[in-house]
Amino acid sequence: MRFQTGGASFLAVDRVSFDLERGEALGLIGESGSGKTTIALSLLRLLPAGAQLSGRVELSGEDLLGLDPDALARIRGRRIAMVFHDPLAALNPVLSIGTQIAEAVRAHQSIDRRRARTAAVGLLRTVGLPAENADRYAHQLSGGMRQRALIAMSLACRPEILVADEPTSALDPIAQVGILELLRGLREERGVSLLLATHDLGTAARLCSRLAVLYAGRIVESGATSELLASPRHPYTLGLLRSLPPPLGSSGPVRLEPVAGSAPPPWERPDGCRFRNRCPRAQDDCSKREPELIEIDGRQLACFHPVETQ
Amino acid sequence: MNVPLLQVEDLCVDRGGLRVLDRISFALHEGETLGIVGASGSGKSTLARAVLRLLEPADGRVRWRGRDLRALSERELRATRREMQIVFQDPATSLDPRMTVFAILAEPLLVHRLERGHAIEQRILALLREVDLGPEVLYRHPHELSGGQAQRVALARALAPSPALLVADEAFSAVDVSLQAQMANLLGELRRTASIACLFISHDLRFTAVLCDRIAVLSRGAIVEIAEAAALVRAPRHEVTRALIAAAQESGIQRR
Numbered sequence: 352m353r354f355q356t357g358g359a360s361f362l363a364v365d366r367v368s369f370d371l372e373r374g375e376a377l378g379l380i381g382e383s384g385s386g387k388t389t390i391a392l393s394l395l396r397l398l399p400a401g402a403q404l405s406g407r408v409e410l411s412g413e414d415l416l417g418l419d420p421d422a423l424a425r426i427r428g429r430r431i432a433m434v435f436h437d438p439l440a441a442l443n444p445v446l447s448i449g450t451q452i453a454e455a456v457r458a459h460q461s462i463d464r465r466r467a468r469t470a471a472v473g474l475l476r477t478v479g480l481p482a483e484n485a486d487r488y489a490h491q492l493s494g495g496m497r498q499r500a501l502i503a504m505s506l507a508c509r510p511e512i513l514v515a516d517e518p519t520s521a522l523d524p525i526a527q528v529g530i531l532e533l534l535r536g537l538r539e540e541r542g543v544s545l546l547l548a549t550h551d552l553g554t555a556a557r558l559c560s561r562l563a564v565l566y567a568g569r570i571v572e573s574g575a576t577s578e579l580l581a582s583p584r585h586p587y588t589l590g591l592l593r594s595l596p597p598p599l600g601s602s603g604p605v606r607l608e609p610v611a612g613s614a615p616p617p618w619e620r621p622d623g624c625r626f627r628n629r630c631p632r633a634q635d636d637c638s639k640r641e642p643e644l645i646e647i648d649g650r651q652l653a654c655f656h657p658v659e660t661q
Numbered sequence: 662m663n664v665p666l667l668q669v670e671d672l673c674v675d676r677g678g679l680r681v682l683d684r685i686s687f688a689l690h691e692g693e694t695l696g697i698v699g700a701s702g703s704g705k706s707t708l709a710r711a712v713l714r715l716l717e718p719a720d721g722r723v724r725w726r727g728r729d730l731r732a733l734s735e736r737e738l739r740a741t742r743r744e745m746q747i748v749f750q751d752p753a754t755s756l757d758p759r760m761t762v763f764a765i766l767a768e769p770l771l772v773h774r775l776e777r778g779h780a781i782e783q784r785i786l787a788l789l790r791e792v793d794l795g796p797e798v799l800y801r802h803p804h805e806l807s808g809g810q811a812q813r814v815a816l817a818r819a820l821a822p823s824p825a826l827l828v829a830d831e832a833f834s835a836v837d838v839s840l841q842a843q844m845a846n847l848l849g850e851l852r853r854t855a856s857i858a859c860l861f862i863s864h865d866l867r868f869t870a871v872l873c874d875r876i877a878v879l880s881r882g883a884i885v886e887i888a889e890a891a892a893l894v895r896a897p898r899h900e901v902t903r904a905l906i907a908a909a910q911e912s913g914i915q916r917r
Contacts, residue, residue, distance in 0.1 A: 520834070550837045596868050
Protein backbone atom coordinates (compact mmCIF):
# COMPACT_ATOMS: atom_id res chain seq x y z
CA MET A 352 0.00 0.00 0.00
CA ARG A 353 1.40 3.33 -1.02
CA PHE A 354 0.28 6.78 0.04
CA GLN A 355 0.70 9.74 -2.25
CA THR A 356 1.10 12.99 -0.35
CA GLY A 357 1.88 16.03 -2.44
CA GLY A 358 4.93 15.15 -4.51
CA ALA A 359 6.21 12.41 -2.26
CA SER A 360 4.89 8.95 -1.79
CA PHE A 361 5.69 6.33 0.77
CA LEU A 362 4.83 2.77 1.55
CA ALA A 363 2.62 2.80 4.63
CA VAL A 364 2.15 -0.94 4.62
CA ASP A 365 4.54 -3.23 2.86
CA ARG A 366 3.84 -6.83 1.78
CA VAL A 367 1.57 -7.72 4.66
CA SER A 368 -0.09 -11.12 4.40
CA PHE A 369 -2.34 -12.90 6.85
CA ASP A 370 -5.31 -15.26 6.97
CA LEU A 371 -8.37 -14.97 9.14
CA GLU A 372 -10.36 -18.14 9.64
CA ARG A 373 -14.08 -18.27 10.28
CA GLY A 374 -14.76 -17.62 13.97
CA GLU A 375 -11.15 -16.73 14.63
CA ALA A 376 -9.82 -13.64 16.43
CA LEU A 377 -6.56 -12.25 15.11
CA GLY A 378 -4.76 -9.36 16.77
CA LEU A 379 -2.73 -6.90 14.73
CA ILE A 380 -0.32 -5.36 17.24
CA GLY A 381 1.46 -2.19 16.38
CA GLU A 382 2.32 1.25 17.67
CA SER A 383 0.97 4.39 16.08
CA GLY A 384 2.30 4.68 12.56
CA SER A 385 2.95 0.96 12.23
CA GLY A 386 0.21 0.60 9.63
CA LYS A 387 -2.45 -1.26 11.57
CA THR A 388 -5.25 1.22 10.87
CA THR A 389 -4.22 1.41 7.22
CA ILE A 390 -4.54 -2.36 6.98
CA ALA A 391 -7.94 -2.32 8.68
CA LEU A 392 -9.25 0.38 6.34
CA SER A 393 -7.82 -1.18 3.21
CA LEU A 394 -9.75 -4.40 3.77
CA LEU A 395 -12.89 -2.44 2.94
CA ARG A 396 -11.19 -0.01 0.60
CA LEU A 397 -11.96 2.87 2.90
CA LEU A 398 -8.61 4.55 2.35
CA PRO A 399 -8.47 8.20 1.36
CA ALA A 400 -8.06 9.23 -2.25
CA GLY A 401 -4.40 9.14 -3.20
CA ALA A 402 -3.75 5.80 -1.56
CA GLN A 403 -2.55 3.16 -3.96
CA LEU A 404 -3.23 -0.40 -3.11
CA SER A 405 -1.55 -3.45 -4.55
CA GLY A 406 -1.88 -7.09 -3.61
CA ARG A 407 -5.04 -9.01 -2.90
CA VAL A 408 -7.72 -9.08 -0.21
CA GLU A 409 -9.71 -12.27 -0.66
CA LEU A 410 -13.00 -12.95 1.04
CA SER A 411 -13.98 -16.59 0.55
CA GLY A 412 -11.79 -16.60 -2.54
CA GLU A 413 -13.15 -13.39 -4.10
CA ASP A 414 -10.71 -10.49 -4.55
CA LEU A 415 -12.21 -7.39 -2.91
CA LEU A 416 -9.72 -5.03 -4.48
CA GLY A 417 -11.08 -5.82 -7.94
CA LEU A 418 -14.76 -5.28 -7.10
CA ASP A 419 -16.86 -2.49 -8.63
CA PRO A 420 -18.48 -0.03 -6.17
CA ASP A 421 -21.87 -1.77 -6.17
CA ALA A 422 -20.39 -5.16 -5.41
CA LEU A 423 -18.19 -3.60 -2.75
CA ALA A 424 -21.21 -1.93 -1.14
CA ARG A 425 -22.79 -5.35 -0.76
CA ILE A 426 -19.72 -6.57 1.15
CA ARG A 427 -19.37 -3.56 3.42
CA GLY A 428 -21.41 -3.93 6.56
CA ARG A 429 -22.97 -7.13 5.34
CA ARG A 430 -19.98 -9.40 5.31
CA ILE A 431 -17.25 -7.23 6.79
CA ALA A 432 -18.16 -4.50 9.27
CA MET A 433 -15.93 -2.01 10.99
CA VAL A 434 -15.82 -0.61 14.53
CA PHE A 435 -13.76 2.54 14.95
CA HIS A 436 -11.91 3.65 18.03
CA ASP A 437 -13.75 6.92 18.57
CA PRO A 438 -17.47 6.23 18.88
CA LEU A 439 -18.27 9.88 19.44
CA ALA A 440 -16.92 10.70 15.98
CA ALA A 441 -18.55 7.66 14.41
CA LEU A 442 -22.03 8.25 15.79
CA ASN A 443 -24.37 10.92 14.46
CA PRO A 444 -24.95 13.46 17.25
CA VAL A 445 -28.41 14.57 16.05
CA LEU A 446 -30.04 11.18 15.59
CA SER A 447 -31.09 8.95 18.44
CA ILE A 448 -29.10 5.74 18.83
CA GLY A 449 -32.14 3.65 17.86
CA THR A 450 -32.78 5.68 14.72
CA GLN A 451 -29.18 5.32 13.60
CA ILE A 452 -29.11 1.59 14.11
CA ALA A 453 -32.50 1.19 12.37
CA GLU A 454 -31.08 3.20 9.50
CA ALA A 455 -28.17 0.83 9.22
CA VAL A 456 -30.57 -2.11 9.24
CA ARG A 457 -32.70 -0.57 6.47
CA ALA A 458 -29.67 0.28 4.38
CA HIS A 459 -29.08 -3.39 3.90
CA GLN A 460 -32.49 -5.02 4.27
CA SER A 461 -35.82 -4.05 2.77
CA ILE A 462 -37.98 -3.92 5.88
CA ASP A 463 -40.31 -1.20 7.16
CA ARG A 464 -39.38 1.38 9.79
CA ARG A 465 -41.19 -0.30 12.59
CA ARG A 466 -39.55 -3.64 12.12
CA ALA A 467 -36.18 -1.94 11.68
CA ARG A 468 -36.77 -0.19 15.00
CA THR A 469 -37.57 -3.49 16.69
CA ALA A 470 -34.44 -4.96 15.17
CA ALA A 471 -32.42 -2.01 16.49
CA VAL A 472 -33.68 -2.55 20.02
CA GLY A 473 -32.83 -6.23 19.69
CA LEU A 474 -29.29 -5.34 18.60
CA LEU A 475 -28.90 -3.01 21.57
CA ARG A 476 -29.89 -5.86 23.87
CA THR A 477 -27.35 -8.10 22.17
CA VAL A 478 -24.59 -5.69 23.14
CA GLY A 479 -25.90 -5.36 26.69
CA LEU A 480 -27.71 -2.03 26.41
CA PRO A 481 -31.28 -1.82 27.77
CA ALA A 482 -34.00 -0.83 25.29
CA GLU A 483 -34.45 2.70 26.66
CA ASN A 484 -31.08 3.65 25.17
CA ALA A 485 -32.67 3.56 21.71
CA ASP A 486 -34.20 6.98 22.44
CA ARG A 487 -30.97 8.51 23.72
CA TYR A 488 -28.38 10.50 21.82
CA ALA A 489 -24.65 9.81 21.67
CA HIS A 490 -23.80 12.61 24.09
CA GLN A 491 -26.10 11.12 26.71
CA LEU A 492 -24.16 7.85 26.81
CA SER A 493 -20.89 7.03 28.54
CA GLY A 494 -17.85 6.09 26.45
CA GLY A 495 -18.38 2.39 27.03
CA MET A 496 -22.09 2.62 26.13
CA ARG A 497 -21.26 4.50 22.93
CA GLN A 498 -18.81 1.82 21.91
CA ARG A 499 -21.49 -0.79 22.58
CA ALA A 500 -23.96 1.18 20.46
CA LEU A 501 -21.43 1.33 17.65
CA ILE A 502 -20.85 -2.40 17.85
CA ALA A 503 -24.65 -2.91 17.79
CA MET A 504 -24.77 -0.90 14.57
CA SER A 505 -21.95 -2.87 13.03
CA LEU A 506 -23.89 -6.04 13.77
CA ALA A 507 -26.98 -4.76 11.93
CA CYS A 508 -26.36 -6.98 8.91
CA ARG A 509 -24.88 -9.93 10.69
CA PRO A 510 -21.39 -9.54 9.30
CA GLU A 511 -19.07 -12.51 9.15
CA ILE A 512 -16.04 -10.40 9.97
CA LEU A 513 -15.78 -7.55 12.44
CA VAL A 514 -12.77 -5.29 12.01
CA ALA A 515 -12.17 -3.35 15.22
CA ASP A 516 -9.59 -0.57 15.29
CA GLU A 517 -8.55 0.20 18.89
CA PRO A 518 -12.10 -0.45 20.15
CA THR A 519 -11.10 -0.08 23.79
CA SER A 520 -8.27 2.44 23.89
CA ALA A 521 -10.53 5.43 24.51
CA LEU A 522 -12.22 3.66 27.42
CA ASP A 523 -11.39 3.34 31.07
CA PRO A 524 -10.34 -0.12 32.28
CA ILE A 525 -13.73 -1.06 33.66
CA ALA A 526 -15.49 -0.25 30.38
CA GLN A 527 -12.67 -1.99 28.50
CA VAL A 528 -13.34 -5.27 30.27
CA GLY A 529 -17.01 -5.03 29.26
CA ILE A 530 -16.28 -4.40 25.58
CA LEU A 531 -13.77 -7.24 25.46
CA GLU A 532 -16.32 -9.62 26.99
CA LEU A 533 -18.84 -8.48 24.41
CA LEU A 534 -16.48 -9.08 21.48
CA ARG A 535 -15.49 -12.44 22.89
CA GLY A 536 -19.15 -13.41 23.15
CA LEU A 537 -19.82 -12.40 19.54
CA ARG A 538 -17.04 -14.65 18.38
CA GLU A 539 -17.91 -17.59 20.58
CA GLU A 540 -21.69 -17.48 20.27
CA ARG A 541 -22.21 -16.12 16.77
CA GLY A 542 -19.03 -17.28 15.10
CA VAL A 543 -18.07 -13.75 14.06
CA SER A 544 -14.43 -13.50 12.99
CA LEU A 545 -12.55 -10.66 14.60
CA LEU A 546 -9.64 -8.62 13.34
CA LEU A 547 -8.47 -6.48 16.23
CA ALA A 548 -5.99 -3.71 15.46
CA THR A 549 -4.47 -2.35 18.65
CA HIS A 550 -1.33 -1.06 20.33
CA ASP A 551 -2.37 -2.76 23.53
CA LEU A 552 -0.80 -6.17 23.83
CA GLY A 553 -2.87 -6.99 26.90
CA THR A 554 -6.17 -6.36 25.12
CA ALA A 555 -5.14 -8.41 22.13
CA ALA A 556 -3.86 -11.27 24.24
CA ARG A 557 -7.16 -11.51 26.08
CA LEU A 558 -9.24 -11.69 22.95
CA CYS A 559 -7.15 -13.23 20.20
CA SER A 560 -5.85 -16.73 19.67
CA ARG A 561 -3.29 -15.49 17.17
CA LEU A 562 -1.23 -12.31 17.07
CA ALA A 563 0.65 -10.57 14.29
CA VAL A 564 3.17 -7.99 15.45
CA LEU A 565 3.63 -5.07 13.07
CA TYR A 566 6.66 -2.87 12.98
CA ALA A 567 7.05 0.03 10.55
CA GLY A 568 4.54 -1.31 8.05
CA ARG A 569 5.55 -4.97 8.05
CA ILE A 570 4.65 -8.02 10.08
CA VAL A 571 7.79 -9.03 12.00
CA GLU A 572 6.38 -11.97 13.92
CA SER A 573 3.12 -13.85 14.05
CA GLY A 574 1.87 -16.98 15.71
CA ALA A 575 -0.35 -18.45 18.41
CA THR A 576 -0.85 -15.92 21.22
CA SER A 577 0.24 -18.30 23.97
CA GLU A 578 3.47 -19.22 22.17
CA LEU A 579 4.29 -15.67 21.18
CA LEU A 580 3.92 -14.44 24.75
CA ALA A 581 5.70 -17.41 26.31
CA SER A 582 8.62 -17.32 23.92
CA PRO A 583 8.89 -14.24 21.72
CA ARG A 584 11.49 -14.70 18.98
CA HIS A 585 11.59 -11.27 17.38
CA PRO A 586 13.57 -8.76 19.49
CA TYR A 587 10.76 -6.23 19.01
CA THR A 588 8.13 -8.61 20.40
CA LEU A 589 10.41 -9.33 23.36
CA GLY A 590 10.92 -5.59 23.82
CA LEU A 591 7.18 -4.98 23.92
CA LEU A 592 6.74 -7.62 26.61
CA ARG A 593 9.63 -6.23 28.67
CA SER A 594 8.08 -2.77 28.52
CA LEU A 595 4.97 -3.86 30.38
CA PRO A 596 4.59 -2.79 33.99
CA PRO A 597 4.73 -5.61 36.54
CA PRO A 598 1.51 -7.05 37.96
CA LEU A 599 -0.20 -4.94 40.59
CA GLY A 600 1.06 -5.47 44.07
CA SER A 601 4.54 -6.68 43.18
CA SER A 602 7.03 -5.14 45.52
CA GLY A 603 10.39 -3.47 45.17
CA PRO A 604 11.61 -0.63 43.03
CA VAL A 605 10.70 -0.96 39.40
CA ARG A 606 12.62 0.08 36.39
CA LEU A 607 10.91 -0.86 33.15
CA GLU A 608 12.98 -2.14 30.25
CA PRO A 609 11.56 -0.53 27.13
CA VAL A 610 12.82 -0.84 23.59
CA ALA A 611 15.19 2.08 23.09
CA GLY A 612 14.39 4.91 20.67
CA SER A 613 11.21 5.34 18.70
CA ALA A 614 9.77 3.98 15.48
CA PRO A 615 10.67 6.00 12.39
CA PRO A 616 7.91 7.65 10.40
CA PRO A 617 7.10 5.74 7.18
CA TRP A 618 9.18 8.01 4.94
CA GLU A 619 12.44 7.35 6.68
CA ARG A 620 12.58 3.71 7.47
CA PRO A 621 16.15 2.38 7.40
CA ASP A 622 17.52 0.03 4.75
CA GLY A 623 17.77 -3.60 5.64
CA CYS A 624 15.86 -4.57 8.75
CA ARG A 625 13.59 -1.71 9.78
CA PHE A 626 14.07 -2.44 13.45
CA ARG A 627 17.87 -2.60 13.42
CA ASN A 628 18.47 0.93 14.80
CA ARG A 629 16.62 0.02 17.96
CA CYS A 630 17.62 -3.61 18.14
CA PRO A 631 20.01 -4.89 20.82
CA ARG A 632 20.74 -7.97 18.67
CA ALA A 633 21.48 -6.20 15.39
CA GLN A 634 24.64 -7.13 13.48
CA ASP A 635 26.23 -6.02 10.21
CA ASP A 636 24.07 -8.16 7.96
CA CYS A 637 20.90 -6.53 9.33
CA SER A 638 21.70 -3.32 7.47
CA LYS A 639 22.46 -5.08 4.18
CA ARG A 640 19.30 -7.02 3.50
CA GLU A 641 15.78 -6.97 4.81
CA PRO A 642 14.82 -10.20 6.56
CA GLU A 643 11.85 -11.91 4.93
CA LEU A 644 8.95 -13.22 6.96
CA ILE A 645 9.54 -16.95 7.02
CA GLU A 646 8.03 -19.94 8.77
CA ILE A 647 10.10 -21.10 11.76
CA ASP A 648 8.91 -23.57 14.40
CA GLY A 649 5.23 -23.05 13.66
CA ARG A 650 5.36 -19.27 13.59
CA GLN A 651 6.32 -16.58 11.13
CA LEU A 652 9.38 -14.53 11.86
CA ALA A 653 11.37 -11.85 10.02
CA CYS A 654 14.72 -11.71 11.79
CA PHE A 655 18.29 -12.81 11.08
CA HIS A 656 19.22 -13.06 14.75
CA PRO A 657 16.12 -14.12 16.63
CA VAL A 658 15.88 -14.52 20.38
CA GLU A 659 16.73 -18.11 21.36
CA THR A 660 13.82 -20.34 22.27
CA GLN A 661 13.46 -20.88 25.97
CA MET B 662 6.98 19.55 57.30
CA ASN B 663 7.70 22.21 54.71
CA VAL B 664 5.02 24.10 52.91
CA PRO B 665 3.72 21.81 50.15
CA LEU B 666 4.48 22.78 46.58
CA LEU B 667 0.84 22.45 45.72
CA GLN B 668 -2.02 22.43 48.14
CA VAL B 669 -5.57 21.92 46.92
CA GLU B 670 -8.25 22.79 49.45
CA ASP B 671 -11.93 21.96 49.08
CA LEU B 672 -11.78 22.64 45.35
CA CYS B 673 -15.17 22.64 43.62
CA VAL B 674 -15.82 23.11 39.92
CA ASP B 675 -19.22 23.57 38.28
CA ARG B 676 -20.00 23.05 34.66
CA GLY B 677 -23.36 23.59 33.05
CA GLY B 678 -24.97 23.88 36.46
CA LEU B 679 -23.51 20.58 37.60
CA ARG B 680 -20.86 20.12 40.24
CA VAL B 681 -18.17 18.15 38.41
CA LEU B 682 -15.53 18.40 41.12
CA ASP B 683 -16.62 18.25 44.71
CA ARG B 684 -14.43 19.40 47.62
CA ILE B 685 -11.14 18.02 46.34
CA SER B 686 -8.29 18.32 48.83
CA PHE B 687 -4.74 17.02 48.63
CA ALA B 688 -1.15 18.21 48.97
CA LEU B 689 1.80 17.56 46.73
CA HIS B 690 5.36 18.09 47.92
CA GLU B 691 8.44 18.84 45.88
CA GLY B 692 9.64 15.81 43.96
CA GLU B 693 6.56 13.81 44.83
CA THR B 694 4.39 11.99 42.32
CA LEU B 695 0.68 11.70 42.93
CA GLY B 696 -1.40 9.50 40.66
CA ILE B 697 -5.01 10.39 39.94
CA VAL B 698 -6.99 7.41 38.70
CA GLY B 699 -10.66 6.96 37.95
CA ALA B 700 -13.14 5.94 35.28
CA SER B 701 -13.89 8.24 32.35
CA GLY B 702 -16.08 11.10 33.45
CA SER B 703 -14.85 10.95 37.03
CA GLY B 704 -13.34 14.44 36.72
CA LYS B 705 -9.64 13.67 36.21
CA SER B 706 -9.00 16.11 33.38
CA THR B 707 -11.14 18.81 34.97
CA LEU B 708 -8.99 18.46 38.06
CA ALA B 709 -5.82 18.92 36.00
CA ARG B 710 -7.17 22.09 34.47
CA ALA B 711 -8.49 23.48 37.73
CA VAL B 712 -5.13 22.93 39.43
CA LEU B 713 -3.38 24.87 36.66
CA ARG B 714 -6.09 27.48 36.83
CA LEU B 715 -7.01 26.89 33.23
CA LEU B 716 -10.58 27.02 34.50
CA GLU B 717 -12.10 28.87 37.39
CA PRO B 718 -13.17 26.93 40.47
CA ALA B 719 -16.63 27.52 41.97
CA ASP B 720 -15.21 27.21 45.44
CA GLY B 721 -12.10 26.26 47.36
CA ARG B 722 -8.53 27.23 46.57
CA VAL B 723 -5.28 26.09 45.08
CA ARG B 724 -2.14 27.15 46.92
CA TRP B 725 1.21 27.21 45.17
CA ARG B 726 4.14 27.29 47.57
CA GLY B 727 1.64 28.36 50.17
CA ARG B 728 0.04 31.22 48.24
CA ASP B 729 -3.49 31.26 46.90
CA LEU B 730 -3.30 31.23 43.08
CA ARG B 731 -6.23 33.62 42.90
CA ALA B 732 -4.43 36.17 45.05
CA LEU B 733 -1.47 36.36 42.69
CA SER B 734 -0.92 39.36 40.46
CA GLU B 735 -0.79 38.92 36.70
CA ARG B 736 2.99 39.06 36.86
CA GLU B 737 3.25 36.53 39.67
CA LEU B 738 0.82 34.20 37.95
CA ARG B 739 2.96 34.30 34.87
CA ALA B 740 6.05 33.35 36.83
CA THR B 741 4.10 30.58 38.52
CA ARG B 742 2.88 29.24 35.19
CA ARG B 743 6.48 28.70 34.15
CA GLU B 744 6.80 26.33 37.05
CA MET B 745 3.66 24.33 36.21
CA GLN B 746 3.63 22.50 32.93
CA ILE B 747 1.20 20.06 31.38
CA VAL B 748 1.43 17.30 28.79
CA PHE B 749 -1.85 16.36 27.14
CA GLN B 750 -2.90 13.04 25.69
CA ASP B 751 -2.86 13.87 22.02
CA PRO B 752 0.25 15.58 20.59
CA ALA B 753 -1.59 16.05 17.30
CA THR B 754 -3.83 18.62 18.94
CA SER B 755 -1.39 20.07 21.47
CA LEU B 756 1.45 20.93 19.07
CA ASP B 757 1.04 23.83 16.66
CA PRO B 758 1.07 22.27 13.16
CA ARG B 759 2.71 25.38 11.63
CA MET B 760 5.71 25.42 13.95
CA THR B 761 8.91 23.41 13.66
CA VAL B 762 10.17 21.40 16.60
CA PHE B 763 12.81 24.10 17.11
CA ALA B 764 10.18 26.83 17.31
CA ILE B 765 7.96 24.72 19.57
CA LEU B 766 10.80 24.25 22.03
CA ALA B 767 12.18 27.78 21.72
CA GLU B 768 8.81 29.39 22.47
CA PRO B 769 8.65 28.64 26.20
CA LEU B 770 12.31 29.69 26.59
CA LEU B 771 11.62 33.01 24.88
CA VAL B 772 8.26 33.66 26.50
CA HIS B 773 9.71 33.18 29.95
CA ARG B 774 12.99 34.90 28.94
CA LEU B 775 15.02 31.94 30.12
CA GLU B 776 17.66 31.77 27.41
CA ARG B 777 18.91 33.95 24.60
CA GLY B 778 21.09 33.64 21.51
CA HIS B 779 23.18 30.51 21.15
CA ALA B 780 22.21 29.25 24.55
CA ILE B 781 18.72 28.60 23.18
CA GLU B 782 20.05 26.17 20.65
CA GLN B 783 22.16 24.36 23.21
CA ARG B 784 19.24 24.11 25.60
CA ILE B 785 16.93 22.74 22.89
CA LEU B 786 19.41 20.08 21.89
CA ALA B 787 19.79 19.09 25.53
CA LEU B 788 16.01 18.85 25.87
CA LEU B 789 15.80 16.63 22.81
CA ARG B 790 18.50 14.39 24.25
CA GLU B 791 16.55 14.16 27.45
CA VAL B 792 13.52 12.75 25.65
CA ASP B 793 15.68 10.54 23.45
CA LEU B 794 15.32 12.45 20.19
CA GLY B 795 18.15 13.41 17.83
CA PRO B 796 18.92 16.77 16.22
CA GLU B 797 17.44 15.52 12.91
CA VAL B 798 13.93 16.37 14.12
CA LEU B 799 14.77 20.05 14.82
CA TYR B 800 13.34 21.53 11.65
CA ARG B 801 10.41 19.19 11.23
CA HIS B 802 6.77 20.04 11.68
CA PRO B 803 4.55 17.87 13.88
CA HIS B 804 3.02 16.05 10.89
CA GLU B 805 6.50 14.93 9.89
CA LEU B 806 6.96 13.10 13.19
CA SER B 807 5.72 9.70 14.24
CA GLY B 808 3.14 9.68 17.05
CA GLY B 809 5.79 8.65 19.55
CA GLN B 810 8.22 11.35 18.42
CA ALA B 811 5.48 14.00 18.64
CA GLN B 812 4.63 13.03 22.22
CA ARG B 813 8.33 13.23 23.12
CA VAL B 814 8.40 16.76 21.69
CA ALA B 815 5.33 17.64 23.80
CA LEU B 816 7.16 16.37 26.87
CA ALA B 817 10.34 18.26 25.95
CA ARG B 818 8.32 21.45 25.59
CA ALA B 819 6.84 20.93 29.05
CA LEU B 820 10.33 20.39 30.50
CA ALA B 821 11.82 23.41 28.68
CA PRO B 822 11.09 26.04 31.36
CA SER B 823 12.43 23.71 34.11
CA PRO B 824 9.09 23.30 35.86
CA ALA B 825 8.64 22.33 39.48
CA LEU B 826 5.39 20.53 38.66
CA LEU B 827 4.54 18.43 35.65
CA VAL B 828 0.91 17.49 35.06
CA ALA B 829 0.56 14.49 32.75
CA ASP B 830 -3.05 14.20 31.64
CA GLU B 831 -3.33 10.72 30.13
CA ALA B 832 -0.11 11.70 28.43
CA PHE B 833 1.00 8.15 27.77
CA SER B 834 -2.34 6.43 27.28
CA ALA B 835 -2.37 6.45 23.50
CA VAL B 836 1.26 5.53 22.88
CA ASP B 837 2.70 2.07 22.58
CA VAL B 838 4.08 0.20 25.56
CA SER B 839 7.75 0.78 24.82
CA LEU B 840 7.29 4.54 24.72
CA GLN B 841 5.09 4.34 27.81
CA ALA B 842 7.85 2.54 29.65
CA GLN B 843 10.51 4.98 28.43
CA MET B 844 8.43 7.90 29.64
CA ALA B 845 7.81 6.20 32.98
CA ASN B 846 11.55 5.74 33.45
CA LEU B 847 12.25 9.30 32.33
CA LEU B 848 9.75 10.71 34.81
CA GLY B 849 11.32 8.63 37.54
CA GLU B 850 14.72 10.08 36.69
CA LEU B 851 13.47 13.66 36.54
CA ARG B 852 11.99 13.23 39.94
CA ARG B 853 15.32 12.10 41.34
CA THR B 854 17.62 14.49 39.49
CA ALA B 855 15.53 17.63 39.08
CA SER B 856 13.14 17.05 41.95
CA ILE B 857 10.13 17.60 39.69
CA ALA B 858 6.78 16.88 41.26
CA CYS B 859 4.25 15.15 39.08
CA LEU B 860 0.49 14.88 38.97
CA PHE B 861 0.05 11.75 36.92
CA ILE B 862 -3.48 11.40 35.59
CA SER B 863 -4.26 8.06 34.04
CA HIS B 864 -6.78 5.32 33.74
CA ASP B 865 -3.98 2.76 33.72
CA LEU B 866 -3.59 1.66 37.30
CA ARG B 867 -0.62 -0.59 36.57
CA PHE B 868 1.52 2.25 35.24
CA THR B 869 0.28 4.56 37.96
CA ALA B 870 1.27 2.06 40.63
CA VAL B 871 4.77 1.81 39.16
CA LEU B 872 5.26 5.56 38.90
CA CYS B 873 3.59 7.16 41.85
CA ASP B 874 4.30 7.59 45.54
CA ARG B 875 0.64 8.05 46.32
CA ILE B 876 -2.56 7.45 44.40
CA ALA B 877 -5.89 9.26 44.67
CA VAL B 878 -8.98 7.51 43.33
CA LEU B 879 -11.54 9.83 41.82
CA SER B 880 -15.18 8.89 41.38
CA ARG B 881 -18.01 11.19 40.35
CA GLY B 882 -15.90 14.23 40.97
CA ALA B 883 -14.78 13.34 44.48
CA ILE B 884 -11.69 11.66 45.91
CA VAL B 885 -12.97 8.43 47.44
CA GLU B 886 -9.61 7.09 48.56
CA ILE B 887 -6.06 8.40 48.74
CA ALA B 888 -3.12 6.40 50.00
CA GLU B 889 0.45 5.28 49.43
CA ALA B 890 0.52 3.44 46.09
CA ALA B 891 1.57 0.08 47.52
CA ALA B 892 -0.94 0.24 50.35
CA LEU B 893 -3.77 1.24 48.03
CA VAL B 894 -3.14 -1.73 45.78
CA ARG B 895 -2.59 -4.15 48.64
CA ALA B 896 -5.54 -3.12 50.76
CA PRO B 897 -8.07 -1.05 48.83
CA ARG B 898 -10.83 0.33 51.02
CA HIS B 899 -13.33 1.75 48.58
CA GLU B 900 -15.36 -0.31 46.13
CA VAL B 901 -14.33 1.92 43.20
CA THR B 902 -10.69 1.24 44.00
CA ARG B 903 -11.41 -2.47 44.14
CA ALA B 904 -13.17 -2.36 40.78
CA LEU B 905 -10.26 -0.51 39.17
CA ILE B 906 -7.79 -3.01 40.60
CA ALA B 907 -9.86 -5.95 39.37
CA ALA B 908 -10.02 -4.47 35.86
CA ALA B 909 -6.28 -3.77 35.85
CA GLN B 910 -5.48 -7.27 36.97
CA GLU B 911 -7.59 -8.76 34.25
CA SER B 912 -5.63 -6.92 31.60
CA GLY B 913 -2.39 -8.16 33.08
CA ILE B 914 -0.38 -10.32 30.77
CA GLN B 915 2.95 -11.13 32.29
CA ARG B 916 5.96 -9.09 31.43
CA ARG B 917 9.13 -10.94 30.73
